[in-house]
Amino acid sequence: MLLVLLLAVASSACAALSTVFKHRAAQHAVEQPAVDERADGEKLPRRGLRAAAVAWVANPTFAIAMVFDGLCVVFQILALKYGSLSVVQPVLCMSLVISLGLNHVMLRTRPTRSEILHSLTLVAGLVMFLLVSDAISAHGETAIGRRVPAIILAVVGGLFVLGAVFGTRSMRPRMRARALAASVAIVYATTAGLMKSTTQISHLFGLDAVLTSWQLWVLIALAACGLALNQVAFAAAPLNVVLPVVASLDPLFSVLIGVGVYGDQLRDTPLAVAGEVAGLALLLYSVVKLSSVRAAQGAAAEAELAAAMDGGATPLSMRNE
Structure with a gap:
């Protein structure tokens, strides 16, 4: 269990560092845009979002x-x-806490009381869920995934995704964005499950079996589908509408898939179930709150980038100096 927790925390830390460095790259593009040199030697900054992206x-x-x-x-x-x-x-989900902390370190700012409180409640909810559930992973071929539950979940998930994409066009933008975000969470959770399947196939039968398995190719297709859905959802509404839905539903769907398809064993006494539900609810509530803060920071960075690079506007960070 300790090795698994360390690897998961390492993954969270890398995700948080990636987020922070992406924001730093965006800020650098604002403050030091690419330039074009004229015939007379004068250097002019390139304008427009394409130049900013480059x-x-x-x-x-x-x-x-x-x-x-x-x-x-x-x-x-x-x-x-x-x-x-x-x-x-x-x-x-710890990546939210780590990224917020790193962001404050980079900007030399102090976290708000709300951020500290929700970070602590996220950790408390996570610890409660892990201690009470005492989740045990299945072994052998069971860990590859049970075929019948997997097919049922795949069909239900596929119908949900198709409904979100094609059945929500008449909805208001924010409602449609939330439906799309829920679809993204389903796809992400399923992708994580297929990652587990491919690792178990490799462990039991070798790399050749992975390359010829349907799980690998469905994993690749779903990953591409998730990226596309993610962009559609973000285009339909601001980050603070979409990100909390994805961040909160992803772990919930993952637990359901883990128990239903991959044979994860959780304690099932009435007291344990109550503790698991309470811990997971506290975790998801904190995820929603912290992801809203993270989304607001991302939206502010995007607004600054657009303002600085579109039409020669002055970066907001420069205006505040």
Whole structure:
């Protein structure tokens, strides 16, 4: 259990570092935009969001963020190899706490009382759920995933995703964004499950079996689908509408999939179930609150980037100096 927790926390830390470095790259693109040199030697900054995106991606800080993204996935795969979905995915919520703390360190600011309180309640809810549930991962071929429950969940999840994409067009933007965000959470949780399947197939039957398994190719397809849905959801409403839904439902769906498909065993006495529900509820409540704060920070950074690069506006950070 300790190894699984350490790997999951390492994945969370890498995800948080990636987020912080991406924001630093965006800020650098605002403060030091790419320039074009005229024939007379005068240098003029490039304007427009395309130039901002180029400056962002070309920044070495962005490359560092990509490295941490890769490490995040590697640590998550290793954690899922040795542990259960019901443990690993809730622990990954720690990335919200870590990223907020790192952001304050980088900006040399102090966290608010609300941020401290919700960070503590997130940790408390997580610890309560892990201690009370005492989740145990299945072993052997059971850990690859039970076929019938997997098919049922895949069909239900697929119908939900299709309904969110095609059945919500007449909804108001915010309602549609929430439905799409719920679909993203389902896809992310399913993707985590398929990561576990592929690691178990590799462990039991070797790498050749992974390359010929349907789980690997469905995993790749779902990952692409999740990225596309994520962008559609973010385009439909602001970050503070979408991110809390994704961040809170992902661990919940992961626990359900872990128990229903991958044979995760949780304590099932009435007192234990009450403690598990209370811990998970406290965790998800804190995730919603902290992800709203994180989304607000991301939206502010995007607004500053757009204001600075579109039409020659002065960056907000420069105006405040």
